[in-house]
Amino acid sequence: MASIPIQGFAQVELDVPELSIQTQSYLHNPDAGTYLYRNAKVEWEEISVESTEILYHPGKNKLTAKGYVRVTEGEVIAVMDELEINIKDGTGVFRGAIFYDASSKAYMTAKEVHRLDKGEYVAKTCTFTTCNPKSPAWKVTGSEVKYYAQNFSSSSSSTLRVGGVPVFYFPYLAWPTVKRRQSGFLPPEYLLVRSSLKKFDLGYRIGIPYFWNIDQEQDLTFTYDWVELRGPGFSLDYQYAWKEGMRGEIKFQQFFERDPRSPVNESGSLSPQEIESSELKPQRFKFEFNHNQQLDGQSRLITSALVYSDSQFQKEYELIESPDPNTAQQFSVNINRQFSKGSVTFSATQTRIFSELAILNRKIDLTQIQYLPAFSFQFSDTLWRSEKSTLTSSLSGSAVRYFRVKGYNGEGVNVTPRLNFQFPLFQHYNVSLEVGEKISSYKVRDSDVPGSEDAYGFNILDGKAEINTTLSRNFKTDSGIYSRFKHLIKPRLQYEYIEDVLQISDSGVPFGGTISTRRLATLRIENVLLVKRRFFERRIKLTSLSLDRMRRNQLDPVLIRKLEQILGQELGSEKLFIEKLDRLFGGELSAQQIDSILGYAEKGVIPMLNSQAGVQTREGKSRNLANLNFVQHYDFFKKDPYFQPVGPSVKGNETDSNQPLLPLRTILNFRPGSTFSINLFNRYHHQKRRVVEYSLEVSVGLSAHNKASVNFRNNEEAYQTPFGNDVAAANTFGFSNSFEASDELAFGFSGTVNLDADSYTFRRRLSSSAFTLDYRPECWDIRLALTEDVGITESNSGLEQEYIDRTLYAYINLGGISIPEQILPDME
CATH class of the missing domain: 1.10.150 (DNA polymerase; domain 1)
Known part of the structure; x- marks a missing residue:
């Protein structure tokens, strides 16, 4: 018997792995042919066994260990009471074992674990969790668990326990991973949606998904749903990639609601008497199809279909607050072919939109335009280039057949050739000239009105001109945070012209009148302050x-x-x-x-700012510190108070018809650091001699997770810009804050305060708000979100009514396992 620490190697047969043995003492029994090692460590291949007592039988290639036993294999670490393993074929039995997989941060405890091969184990009467196994917040108990390190695990006769309470029973449960897909049940989905409006109140929602790995090119996920206040449902998600360059998916979801709907509260603009009793339990479903396929090196086919059973499905089951568009049906097919200087596209679309958000009103907006089919193209080329001067041309257009269920249908073509010339002027100025013409021709008819055939077409010339330059000055400092400043002033003088063209049909009906005439001059003065940070060297x-x-x-x-x-x-x-x-x-x-x-x-050490003399420094990269821009529009049409266009009305109503000088816009952006910014906007009305609109936003943050912002906006009256953008009147104050108290706990809140609350039915200052709480301990996380909004609905008398919608969302994720297709509200 030896009593001093030794290290040796043992190998009996050539096909048996060589053992590396470290031990404080060992005892050889010649009769039994065994070696007993105490406080030893035995290693072979990628396996390491440490124990207070290890018995090795070379003749049987058998290694047994008792007492405190620790086994390491790759990223899997296991401690157990007893071990038996065959070092030749790798099979073995672990008793009273606790496994830890560092790659997935998962624990597994079992009375008995059989090692089948490298990284493959079968455990009997065991538990699986990502929490501390001694006091887990949740665990899955099963009669048998098959565990494949870094691949997947599966369990039969499984029970999910949360806080020691059994929640679900699964005959079979599996956790597939990226390296290897395996059919089986996925972790369940949990969601709680409580709303103050009964029609949007779901209660708790539980989904149990099953993943079927059909083969390497396709799979199917079936999910059984239970919604507390609605009833059962299911969803199918089939994904395929049958060959290279092709991928697609087919989804179907349906809910079987047990209770009838209220015709008084959910008929919208319809009268409750118009709703039949058979319609009070409508079908609730969604169908979605997407296919994307590369036809050759230059062509691609994209097709899609989307169908909703009713106008409230998106809001109720997908948590989309304001569906836009509120789709009933949407079908499209698109074939695109790319060329070196452009592309052509063949497409066909059909879209149907619900007329309002009311489940019992399934009426469609019959005036919605469908494009069946359409051909479009775009090409561009450089005709001439010399030093800084370039002349380019482009040609775009389309041919379309459009259709309405109610109203005029037709077909038409439009082509837009365009030239662009850019050149320097007097070495210090840059000039850009662009001219184009939209040429269009349409034939239309209303199938419900005999003899309604009509036609229209027009050519509209447009042009843009701009001259600009850049003035700059550099400043250098010998001390302080910044070493250099560069101030850029970029004055731009622009003019935009759109020809005034009569846009009516042969019979005098104003078809297609969407292009308004424009003669607008704009002076922009852009100030940019660039800085270079001074870094002090050690x-x-x-x-x-x-x-x-x-x-x-x-x-x-x-x-x-x-x-x-x-x-x-x-x-x-x-x-x-x-x-x-x-x-x-x-x-x-x-x-x-x-x-x-x-x-x-x-x-x-890095010196303080007040002791920088003689210190070596270096400059950082240039970055934008601040922008101050002034934008002044001048509308030539407003010079003549009696001007009336022959085409569509001129856009913009910021000033009266005899006041061509539009309000001056001032925009300031100041960003001294990545976590602090100030944005200021105001609109000064020259005729009223005061600021009529202003807004301020301040954002500050200590880190990416700890940040806050406040904003204030005041606009006296609604207006339309010269480009047709509508801006609503407002007097609001907004705020948001997100704070990470620790690695486990974070919360946030946001809201909008209406400073003119007397104009609302409820006279509420707080028009919308949200509070979120995220708790993320080591093995699970929960997110709570409470939202409150003032919404508008339409009554059966046709009047709009305000209502308050309060909704509570709760989402639970066990073990950091991402749940597929998990629906969460957008709180950003």
């Missing part, structure tokens, strides 16, 4: 202690002797130190050697 030198550490770590003695030549020399920055090394070694040092030397060098 002094660096090699000391005797640095060289001693190099010697202890056995660095090249020749290199150390050469470094003694710069011993004690203090250099102002790391850059100067590296330059010194290059001169000393003639540029022969590798990047790895330089990094190693830097690791041993002594570095000084």
